[in-house]
Amino acid sequence: MLDGCSDRLTVIWRLDIVFRGIPDVRRMIKRSCGYQGIQYSKDNRTNFWKYFKTTWIKEIVPAWSNTNRLGEDIVNQTNNPLERYNRTLNDAFSVAHPEVTHFISVIEAHSREYVRLINDISNRRTTAPAHAPAQPAPAFDSDSDFEVDSDSDLVVSDPGSEA
Template sequence: MISGVLDMLTVVEHSLIERGTKWVKREIRERCSAAGIAYSKAKWRGFWGYFRRTWVEQYGVKVWNVAGLDNELIARPNNPLGRFNRELNSRFLSPRPSMATFVGVIKTLSSEYVQRLADVPRGRVRHAPRERIQLPVPIGIPEDIADDSDSDEPLALKHASDSSLDEESNDDEEEGTSFSV
């Protein structure tokens, strides 16, 4: 799932988590339907049961929800391998670089690292600027949102351009003369 759906729960007001969860369930179902992906009610029901037990009841919303916090206050992982991985990914222009590009990037990174180590005893250490965490923008959740994630009805997305075709097909079905093209 792309960002902007499940991660939306991290920025929704604490009091709106229940409505936010309903919105996320509906959005996932709509996007699966639009992409032609089968929506497994049993698997999603299992996930949402786990989510509720673990992240809402056991730990509580305040542990993982960052709504209302300034970006500077949000904790960042202090994992050197994660930082190295992000640094490598930012240097490569393509997902699968050639061996020459890979070796060149590693050589550049290692020389920069050696320079940083040499700067420590000389007192020329400068802190690398921290990257800013990109949080999703909270959406407006309607108050009357329904949780239809467990319903058996297929989710139909209706587009304005399809309305005339729907009326024609309904007329044909009522007369018993529907044709498939």
């Protein structure tokens, strides 16, 4: 598969993923297979897109990973505490593998700062750090004029069944 091909699905309107994003990515994959001399298997791709829709559209809501219409200051941060702490530690070290003594001193300084912050919050000397504000869902234009190619692996015979 083309590098970054599926990344396109994280930057388009989340409600356009199924009707516009997936067909676009499917065409890119088909084209890439043709350039590389790889046989494009419609059956395998149909199974993949069924899995993709079940897992990444229905179970894991696209709004959780889609960055379209978000401010750049929000996109460049993370709400995952471990990832955020990893970034904080990376900023504290000048080399990839610091000496153990330096590593311990940085961890100790961070621990003391977090304990102080928690105590200050519980004693009402300060407030908890602000998180990014909630982002409204983007507006959605109707896809009623959108047509799926008859040879598409996205065609569904029964509108109520999964594609």
